[in-house]
Amino acid sequence: MKSLPGWSERLLRAICPDELYEQIEGDLIEIYNYEVKTVGKRKAKLRFVLACFRFLRPGIFLRNKFSLKINSIDMVFSYFKIAYRHLMNSKAFALINVTGLAVGITAFFLIIQYVSFEMSYDRFYTNSENIYRIGLELYKKSELQTSSSKNFGGLKELISENFPEVDAVTGFYKTPANTGVFFRHNGKIYNELGGKLNTDSTFFKVFSGMLVKGDAATALSERHCIVVSESMAKKIFGDEEPMGQHIQSPNDAGDESERVITGVFKDFPPNSHIHANFVVPLEPFMKDGNEWRQAFLHTYISLKEGNNPEAVSNRLNQFYRKMAVKYPEMKETKSFLQPLTSIHLSSQMQDELEVNGNKNLVYIASAIALIILIIAWINYINLETARFALRAREVSVRRVIGSGKSDLALQFLIEYFCVLVLAIALATLLMAFIIPRFSYLTGIPIDSIQWSQPSIWLIAFAVLVVGSILVGIYPAIFLLRLNPVTALKGKFGNTSGGRTIRKSLIVVQFSASLILTACVLVMHSQLDFMQSVDKKFDLDNVVTLRNPTAYSSEEVIEKHTAYRTLENKLMESASVQMVSSSSAIPGTEIGFTYVNLLKRNINDPYDPTRFKTLFADYNYIPFYGLKLLAGRNFDPPRPVQKWIDPWDDENWLTLILNETAIRALGFNSPEEAVDKIVEFENFEDHFQKHKIIGVVEDYHHEAVKKEISPMILSPNYGSFQQVYYSIRINPTSSREQAVDDIRKSWTAAFPDKPFEYSFLYDYYDQQFKSERYTKRIFSVFSGIAVFIGCLGIFGITLFDVSARQREISIRKVLGASVASLIGLLSRDNVRLIVLSAIVATPLIYFVAQKWLSSYPMRIVVSPMFFVIPLAILLLLVAFVSSFQTIKAASTNPIDHLKNE
């Protein structure tokens, strides 16, 4: 070896004092050559590498003389001093820069907060990475019809018997969070919301780490077991030990059965897609291992380490193919594995446990965060480079004296750093103010900064740091291009290159502002449209109540009596016009949703159309003002003396369908469908002949956002499926009066049940919650973007006007009018805005189309979405820049010319 390899030379040069370097290098080479001869080449090389790194010791690098460094530390102090003077010299610009950056950084971190929350879903289990949900896809003629998050009841058993690579499998049936769980403890009656899961003992094995008290293996082994959440245990038992406590809950047999608390689990955190307060064993009918007809269990597995989910789903589908011979329902179904952590952001299937988030929204939010930050940086760059004319001399003198390029870059970086530190201080204050109000803005239940996703925060900080360095150095690079000699002679000014860059940056700012404003506008219009769309039913002045005994097992006659009492009492009060009962009210999802439910002929092949069945009384259609297109309403009920099963009474074997449903059955017109006999599966595997007595116009029952599904209205005589009561109140009586009347009737009918009511209008409106939040977030952040952009324009105009003051004065002396001068000064900005509009228009169109395409009912993209943001921007820019232009144009020209 004649010389050191490159890396070691660089390393040693960096750590060794210059005067010693040559000898150290020589010694290393000599020893290496000696060792090649004595111990061989490979070993010598290894020892050489070690020897090089051994020089990384204080005894060596502390020998470096520090005089040079001390000198540069002095310079750094001087840079701080210059930066301070520079900021103080132009307080207006400093203020603009600091405010812009502070607002930008605040917005950036708030959005990152939102993004990290959305991305942190379901990562709190000890084995989150290995948990998968098994979704079900239904095909019709090999075309994907629907995908569902629930799977067949028999799947659990199939997997636990045939898949050794699966660690544990569990399936559960969830009772929705808004359905109360009734029970009694110490004589107190509870009706607790928050959701209940029917599942098996493997639940806590799959979702490991959830159980705080109790044994995962036995907690759900007996029918009387119940496991409650920590907060619920606290609520019911206070500080008492919850384990082994008894509660009484109604059972199928009609009386109360004891349940024993056999475990306590951690509350599901807000960033979980499953929420429940109670976990109980599966009901016997849910346990059937040969259940391959109905998909009703959410099924989750935890895979053993190192297994491919693809392979599992492939093997599973082979089983499905084999079993389709026996179970025709399985013929065109497929299962697939969904990673647990991807469910919240990527899964939009039927029967999702909760309204899931939207991946695109998260991406869009991150993009907005970046855009806002970039707009703030552009402000800084523009303002700094615009003022170069003033600093060119300073920089030239520095260069002539001998300051190097890196020194100058450091100086500008330090100036930027000062601005940044001030901005971060301001941003911290802003954050402290905003964070407590953050959950209102985004709907995220957090009130303090969460660091749950370190990787995202790391990326965010990296973006901030790298961006800051680039932005800080850019002005220096820009200035270094100046020839110091000419600059010293006074021949500087704005180079045309610099101006082009500045202008294109402003175009970027304007385009971003235009796009964001347009997005807000599109969202606003779509939301308005959806809220005002003709829902084809009347939801004003309706109060709804939930029947507290709907699914409980009290005597049906008693339930019926209670309802009669309620109805009679209600009808007695002047404030109530009409009462109706049904299994679902507009805005709630219809629970009885099944495939293969309705056929024209008993021998018709399997049909994957999902029909939704609503059980309603004869008041329902007139109550909600539904339009009967053909046929008639249900018959009024006859007084019930004793319980008869619905299917034993001929009057009950009648159906009213909506338009979509008759189309799905293949009828051409409502008239054709009326009086036809169809087969309706009124309980499992039991088809019975029903008569179509009427056809109603399609109406938006579940949500305006969703497609209208085929709907079956079936009568709910007696007390059968009376889950909700709708009460139409007299529009002339006051709301308070009406609610009070309803409360009195309620107490008469259900003396020991808590009274809860809601106005249907508000309830139905809930479906727009996510749109409203999105719109609010967008409005706020596009407002911020526009604000920062305007700050920048303000600064640039301030500078331009003062730089052109002499020109303006001369023009004025030569006879230019104030108006023409204002025109002259504004021309540039207007030109830039027009250019931005040209850039932004196709982008706006694309984004708007993309967003709107997810709604079955949507607005068309109108020119308004381009014109209004443009007008807003023009007005704002005109407003912001007018102060200075008018001032400049109307001052006395002598003031500026006499200084020459």
Place this chain on the structure above:
Amino acid sequence: MPKEFLRDFEELILTMVAVQQENAYGAAITIEMEQWLGRKVTLSAVHVSLYRLEDIGYIKSKVGGATNERGGRRKRIYSITNAGLSVLRSMKEKRTEIWKLVPQLKLINS
């Protein structure tokens, strides 16, 4: 008495410089010591000790000739100063004196 404390490794190196005379430089000392001690000696440790000894004033250095096996790099040749020599000598004497106090019989017994 020495005004600066010397560790035994430094003392060894000081002795080596005295032994090697005209050939006392980093690599040569390292290789020589490895042969004497029969164990690996780190080059950087030798360098650090040489610098320290030079700082105290026990050795002095000059830049010497280059050879082919060092890739044409010059050596830094060290030579021991009078101060160094006297320290070395006094340390050696102290040690011999103390050694004499060790009861020789005891060694055999144990």
